[in-house]
Amino acid sequence: MKLENIMSAALAAVAVCAAHAAQNDINAIKPSFPFKIDADLVEQAYVGAEWSAPFRVMDPESKEVNGLYLVPDKKFTGCNTKVCFFVDPSNITGSVIAPYPADVPPGADEKIEFHFRPKGDVVFCVAVNMSEKATTSAYHTDTLKERVWAPRDIKAAVDVGKHSVLVEFSIPRASFGAGASAAVWRCNVIRRGASCGGLSSLAPTNRELPAPEKFVRLKLGHVESEKPIPPLEENISKKTFLWGDAIWDDTLPEVAPPVHMKELEKIAFSGYRGSRAVCSFRVSNLADSPALYNLNVISGSDGLVKNLRLREVGYLELRGGERIPDPIFELPIGGVLRIAPRSTAIVWADVDCTHLQPGKHLAKILLHPGYSGFEKKRVTLQLTVEEPDLREIDMPVFFYAQSHRTQAVPISAEYDFNVLTIAPHVHYPPADANGNIDFSELDAKLAAFEAGGLPKRKMRIMLYSMFPNWAGFKTHDGRKLKFLEPEWKVEYGKRIKAVVKHLREKHGIGYDRMMLSTLDEPKGDPSDPKTKAWAAIEGAKYIRSVDPKLRLFCNPWANEPEYLQQYLDLYDVLEPYLRRMLNGTEDPDIAKRYRESGKEIWSYTIYVKQNTVHQYRRVFWGNAANGFDGSASVYGLTACTGDPFDSYDTNAKGTNVSDYNCAFRNPRTGQVAPSRRLEAWYQGLVDFKLLKWCRMRLAERESRGEDVSKIKAKLERLIRDADVPRGDFEKIRVRLVNIARTLAP
Numbered sequence: 001m002k003l004e005n006i007m008s009a010a011l012a013a014v015a016v017c018a019a020h021a022a023q024n025d026i027n028a029i030k031p032s033f034p035f036k037i038d039a040d041l042v043e044q045a046y047v048g049a050e051w052s053a054p055f056r057v058m059d060p061e062s063k064e065v066n067g068l069y070l071v072p073d074k075k076f077t078g079c080n081t082k083v084c085f086f087v088d089p090s091n092i093t094g095s096v097i098a099p100y101p102a103d104v105p106p107g108a109d110e111k112i113e114f115h116f117r118p119k120g121d122v123v124f125c126v127a128v129n130m131s132e133k134a135t136t137s138a139y140h141t142d143t144l145k146e147r148v149w150a151p152r153d154i155k156a157a158v159d160v161g162k163h164s165v166l167v168e169f170s171i172p173r174a175s176f177g178a179g180a181s182a183a184v185w186r187c188n189v190i191r192r193g194a195s196c197g198g199l200s201s202l203a204p205t206n207r208e209l210p211a212p213e214k215f216v217r218l219k220l221g222h223v224e225s226e227k228p229i230p231p232l233e234e235n236i237s238k239k240t241f242l243w244g245d246a247i248w249d250d251t252l253p254e255v256a257p258p259v260h261m262k263e264l265e266k267i268a269f270s271g272y273r274g275s276r277a278v279c280s281f282r283v284s285n286l287a288d289s290p291a292l293y294n295l296n297v298i299s300g301s302d303g304l305v306k307n308l309r310l311r312e313v314g315y316l317e318l319r320g321g322e323r324i325p326d327p328i329f330e331l332p333i334g335g336v337l338r339i340a341p342r343s344t345a346i347v348w349a350d351v352d353c354t355h356l357q358p359g360k361h362l363a364k365i366l367l368h369p370g371y372s373g374f375e376k377k378r379v380t381l382q383l384t385v386e387e388p389d390l391r392e393i394d395m396p397v398f399f400y401a402q403s404h405r406t407q408a409v410p411i412s413a414e415y416d417f418n419v420l421t422i423a424p425h426v427h428y429p430p431a432d433a434n435g436n437i438d439f440s441e442l443d444a445k446l447a448a449f450e451a452g453g454l455p456k457r458k459m460r461i462m463l464y465s466m467f468p469n470w471a472g473f474k475t476h477d478g479r480k481l482k483f484l485e486p487e488w489k490v491e492y493g494k495r496i497k498a499v500v501k502h503l504r505e506k507h508g509i510g511y512d513r514m515m516l517s518t519l520d521e522p523k524g525d526p527s528d529p530k531t532k533a534w535a536a537i538e539g540a541k542y543i544r545s546v547d548p549k550l551r552l553f554c555n556p557w558a559n560e561p562e563y564l565q566q567y568l569d570l571y572d573v574l575e576p577y578l579r580r581m582l583n584g585t586e587d588p589d590i591a592k593r594y595r596e597s598g599k600e601i602w603s604y605t606i607y608v609k610q611n612t613v614h615q616y617r618r619v620f621w622g623n624a625a626n627g628f629d630g631s632a633s634v635y636g637l638t639a640c641t642g643d644p645f646d647s648y649d650t651n652a653k654g655t656n657v658s659d660y661n662c663a664f665r666n667p668r669t670g671q672v673a674p675s676r677r678l679e680a681w682y683q684g685l686v687d688f689k690l691l692k693w694c695r696m697r698l699a700e701r702e703s704r705g706e707d708v709s710k711i712k713a714k715l716e717r718l719i720r721d722a723d724v725p726r727g728d729f730e731k732i733r734v735r736l737v738n739i740a741r742t743l744a745p
Helices: 003-013 018-023 173-181 302-307 441-452 486-507 532-546 563-570 589-596 615-627 674-702 709-722 727-742
Strands: 025-028 080-087 091-099 111-115 122-129 134-140 155-160 165-170 182-192 198-203 216-219 240-243 268-271 274-283 291-300 310-318 323-330 336-339 343-352 358-369 377-389 418-423 460-464 514-517 552-553 602-608 631-635
Touching: 003 552, 025 165, 091 182, 091 323, 122 155, 122 165, 122 173, 165 173, 198 291, 198 310, 268 274, 274 302, 274 336, 274 674, 274 709, 291 302, 291 377, 302 310, 302 343, 302 358, 323 674, 336 343, 343 589, 343 674, 377 727, 441 486, 460 486, 486 532, 532 552, 532 563, 563 589, 589 615, 602 615, 615 631, 615 674, 615 709, 615 727, 631 674, 674 709, 674 727, 709 727
Parallel strands: 025 216, 268 377, 418 460, 460 514, 514 552, 602 631
Antiparallel strands: 080 091, 091 165, 111 122, 111 182, 122 134, 155 165, 182 198, 182 216, 240 274, 274 343, 291 336, 291 358, 310 323, 310 343, 358 377
């Protein structure tokens, strides 16, 4: 069959597979006719093939225009790459049609990558280049670290036509190990090369690294097209429909509501004193005109009604075009919901349970329409406040830099952030001619956070020194002092002693809630003065000589285990990079060295907008699995380049960088909108505190001579089950709550 004819057949099949594409599913069908992998197929072999939707085209990174991100060139967006799959008992076959512009033919090094995740946490990749060479690899979904995978009997064929490339490959199903028998896999297909504009893919992906959590479903075996289920008779005339969904599902505004089911009437959720509980529900406007609803609480328990907040989830576009529900916005006057025609809105509800009594609390919400023809709606929230009081758990919660004059104060108390970073050049500058240091900025910061809801008794201080970059300073008479020079040591020591004294005497913050961070991610050989590692080790030794009681904090570079012992010997609080240790997939020995060091161990992770709510929820479970008792930090709160909602812009210098923010700040007003990602991280913190509460109760029982071995074993199994990609953390919490109930007084 000629390539052009195959292309025509694929285009004609798009309408047939539209329903499947909309659901992000692909059916790998049993071929009606046998064929060979030779890029010269018999036409009948493609009968019944279900072609995917066109691939997403990523924007190019042009170094010729100050490194700015650009929108994809139209000549590439019109190159609608598609894929289809076939399956039989022995083999899986993939076929890609990849059009290209006439002026950009494919080069020999261009390739098509097939990423398969049959079952479990390993992804298998087959890459086929234009020379028909197939290479294979495998990697773990968390760390993306490659592992050897050398399957046999792979067949590949490529035909470069005048306008399109046809790439085919076949691989034995047995190559994928135990997961090969699964009926539904996850997969992505990525096209790389100049002829597609650089990068295009079936599922959303990061530019350099794959994103396994975004893979589409691949169903092995023909599945008949699902016929729409007719609505219930009672729903036929409705203009608005209330429905529930898993709180962390990525429901888009255009998704069809399940009108074949009964409308939502009640939402049951749970919480704990000393934390916030969250739930959500969907409101679909089925009409062709806009809808406006005013959400009022018409009855309920006084405590729940007083502490209930209703907000709306907005949508964010990621690089590559995928949209996700993410920012959480305040509703106008606290309850006005506006919904576009034929669209769905997500109402986000949260309750501060701090002072609520254990037991059930009810609240009835009336959705009153502002426009004629729309129905009134009612939904009941049923909150169960469990017995554990998480105010018993006092632990550090670190989320990187916060400024009391901008973003962090309004939400710090809500998310339990209690480690405040204090910078030397701002909060404890050099002394004046009389030896006095101005601590007014430090006092203002602590006062602002205290006024924002963080009691001073809970504050922890991190003197964020950033040696050697922030170390140099001028004396009052203009002399410039450099890091670790003799006079610098004298003067800097005075500053350290002064700020410690000020914190202790004026604010009542003792050594147990104070630490000094030397610098961020020191790496290199500590014996080489040119490295950051040298500054971290020598700087820490110097601080230790100035004040032996002042605790030292460090997050050593992750890829240098040979130098780790020097940090373990010298520092009191250490913060390893968690993603290398999730689920024991990499560096279990390093995790063990941290765990058995006798030091206080936190962790940190670097995530961007593309990372899922499940990944944010998981970080505290990663701490638990590795035996780390401290904070699980994520970089960063509002760290982004350009506009916080624009995933395509860059910084003023034209450097391509990522948006790390999980909250969205208006720099003019200082207002901040959190996100579902931040909420997921916070609910992970709540899980971690509840886990600590359970361990406290177990320790009390053990001290009385009780046998708690079975409960401890349950808890350890729970931790192992939670430390997995895309874990069902709501089910994990139910199991944890059940254990907590058995331990309640």
